[in-house]
Amino acid sequence: MATSDTPREFEHVDSSTIETPLHSLEVKRSFIGKIWWVMRRYPVLPGFILIVLVIAAIIGPTVAPYERDIGIVGDRHLGILKTSNCLLDADWNPPYARSDWVDYGDGPKAPFKCDEPRYGLWPTGFHLLGADHVGRDVFTRVLHGARISMQVVMVSLFLGMFVGVSLGMISGYYGGIIDEVITRIVDIWYAMPFLMVALIVVLIFGRGLTVLLFVLALISWTAFVRVIRAQIMVLKQMDYIAAARVTGASDFRIMFKHLLPGIMNTAIVVGTLSTSGLILAESVLSFVGAGIQPPTPAWGVMTNEGRDYLTIAPHQVLVPSAAIFGVVVSLNFLGDWLRDRLDPILRQID
Amino acid sequence: MANFLARRFFSSIISVIGATLAIFILIQFHSDPRELFVPDSGWGISQEQWDNLGERLGLNDPLWKQYTTWIGRTLRGDLGISLARDRAVTDLIKGKIGATVQLAIGGWIFAILLGIPLGVLAAVKRGTFWDYFGRSIAIVGQAAPPFVTALVAIWIFAVILGWFPAGGRSPEFNWKEYVLPCVALGWGAAASLMRLTRSSMLEVLDSEYIRLARAKGVGWNWVIYKHALRNALIAPVTSALLVFSGWLNGALVVEIVFAWPGIGYDALYRAVNDNDFPLLLGTVFIFILIYLVFATLADIAYTLIDPRVRISGTKA
Numbered sequence: 030m031a032t033s034d035t036p037r038e039f040e041h042v043d044s045s046t047i048e049t050p051l052h053s054l055e056v057k058r059s060f061i062g063k064i065w066w067v068m069r070r071y072p073v074l075p076g077f078i079l080i081v082l083v084i085a086a087i088i089g090p091t092v093a094p095y096e097r098d099i100g101i102v103g104d105r106h107l108g109i110l111k112t113s114n115c116l117l118d119a120d121w122n123p124p125y126a127r128s129d130w131v132d133y134g135d136g137p138k139a140p141f142k143c144d145e146p147r148y149g150l151w152p153t154g155f156h157l158l159g160a161d162h163v164g165r166d167v168f169t170r171v172l173h174g175a176r177i178s179m180q181v182v183m184v185s186l187f188l189g190m191f192v193g194v195s196l197g198m199i200s201g202y203y204g205g206i207i208d209e210v211i212t213r214i215v216d217i218w219y220a221m222p223f224l225m226v227a228l229i230v231v232l233i234f235g236r237g238l239t240v241l242l243f244v245l246a247l248i249s250w251t252a253f254v255r256v257i258r259a260q261i262m263v264l265k266q267m268d269y270i271a272a273a274r275v276t277g278a279s280d281f282r283i284m285f286k287h288l289l290p291g292i293m294n295t296a297i298v299v300g301t302l303s304t305s306g307l308i309l310a311e312s313v314l315s316f317v318g319a320g321i322q323p324p325t326p327a328w329g330v331m332t333n334e335g336r337d338y339l340t341i342a343p344h345q346v347l348v349p350s351a352a353i354f355g356v357v358v359s360l361n362f363l364g365d366w367l368r369d370r371l372d373p374i375l376r377q378i379d
Numbered sequence: 380m381a382n383f384l385a386r387r388f389f390s391s392i393i394s395v396i397g398a399t400l401a402i403f404i405l406i407q408f409h410s411d412p413r414e415l416f417v418p419d420s421g422w423g424i425s426q427e428q429w430d431n432l433g434e435r436l437g438l439n440d441p442l443w444k445q446y447t448t449w450i451g452r453t454l455r456g457d458l459g460i461s462l463a464r465d466r467a468v469t470d471l472i473k474g475k476i477g478a479t480v481q482l483a484i485g486g487w488i489f490a491i492l493l494g495i496p497l498g499v500l501a502a503v504k505r506g507t508f509w510d511y512f513g514r515s516i517a518i519v520g521q522a523a524p525p526f527v528t529a530l531v532a533i534w535i536f537a538v539i540l541g542w543f544p545a546g547g548r549s550p551e552f553n554w555k556e557y558v559l560p561c562v563a564l565g566w567g568a569a570a571s572l573m574r575l576t577r578s579s580m581l582e583v584l585d586s587e588y589i590r591l592a593r594a595k596g597v598g599w600n601w602v603i604y605k606h607a608l609r610n611a612l613i614a615p616v617t618s619a620l621l622v623f624s625g626w627l628n629g630a631l632v633v634e635i636v637f638a639w640p641g642i643g644y645d646a647l648y649r650a651v652n653d654n655d656f657p658l659l660l661g662t663v664f665i666f667i668l669i670y671l672v673f674a675t676l677a678d679i680a681y682t683l684i685d686p687r688v689r690i691s692g693t694k695a
Binding site: 216221222224228234316319329333340343346347358361 | 394397521523524526527530531632647651666
């Protein structure tokens, strides 16, 4: 107390003596109640799932226990938590097997020496999530799929965000005929079933990663235009914009120096909210055959390949489906939470 | 109203023209549609045949002429001839659209029967089991793509339990074949309808006139049915009409998974795979037409249900 010459009254009040309802509520909460309270208040589980996804996408493919595209013939349709058949049957793993073998199907050979664990942590020949119809490890492929999903969605999201935010700013800032044209285009674009657009673009430009990124960007940009335009129309009426104009700032400078920081929050929220939609779109496109092409293991591709074997090996469908579902649910929760935190006004738009 | 309809009609025409014109232009970047008739070896078609084909398909004309010819024929109800199947596109679409419409109506009924009552229940019994049940149904519906719902439904109800067939549609009506596709198609829409109903119901239940009705002694059930429900259902009903138009994405996927011989799978998907551009154009035209009709219907329904909304001449 020596630091202040005039001690204020309220500093002397012991906070524990104040009886507010909120305070007493907080005290009475049990341990499990506290955990429940934190889980309800913050997106703990979704955050955890997404962190796992990001880690899987970054280091997963390098630590994956098996080859991505090379299967072990004897392990076809092997269930969850099963050990490789080639360990049980000596024929599958002849002593002269080499790790760089390619199996042309003319004899019972393993494509690589499968009793040799590739990583110390991993039990020999163990398939955590089973193997698919050509004997590839599903866990390995799901890890690779996480990276592919992340890459595709990130790139197309930033592409869509760039186009959408720019057009939204131009549309809101200039108004008039430019605004009319852009809004019309967005309206018409909104009316299109995206799968139809995607199929046509794929028909015309061919199947491939670049085309897929382009298609997904085409899907994502409209959401930004609408929201950003509405917000710019509010912001440009503000006094500080008028002040900037009076001091002689150009339109470009006003937009990028003065308006852009004001809409960044909104853009981030809309971006988070549309990420889950993009993951869904990517998986649907890959499932239909217009997105990522096999043998690259996108989750949609894995689901599509597995659906013929639903009766004998349901895990081939269920594992990638669960991956898509878990990630999308988490992103939805995180997006909602972020929206409530950063931008409560957006709530009403939903 | 007349002014609004006129504007709507005008902008619909622009949408249709814009979309079909865009496809016409984009197809120019693509390989010659005649290549469909060339065997994989690259041999087996003579120069005269090639030229005759070009003549028949009108490929020698300039782009604007091709387009106006197409528009003219379309207005007379003729969408051209499918390249891959050598049949009139109109007949092809007519033969397939019935299955899709049946699927869509089935899914729609499922979505409404699940979404709206569950939304009302979740709002009225807020914070109880029913609220959490409804919300988890909605979360699943919003996060699972249609093919995941469809495949999991097949796995549980066709493979394990064996209650319903796993796919296909036989010529004679069999209600069992409709259950799984309709559920898979309707779930996503049911989720959004449920969320919408719940939030608008909560909003209404919170309002002054509900409190007044309670204060003057009206029973709780009567308040819900007579006062709250009618006002709360405005948004869900409009959105239920719009659901139809957004249906085509899901319908395509569901038709692929269930081998359903509808317009999405048998016309659009095959047209893309076969590079069959008259069929593609025809399907796109029909799709956009369906969308625009339902979007307009939804707007009209909105004004009919809710007299407070006045359609103005301003942009939608």
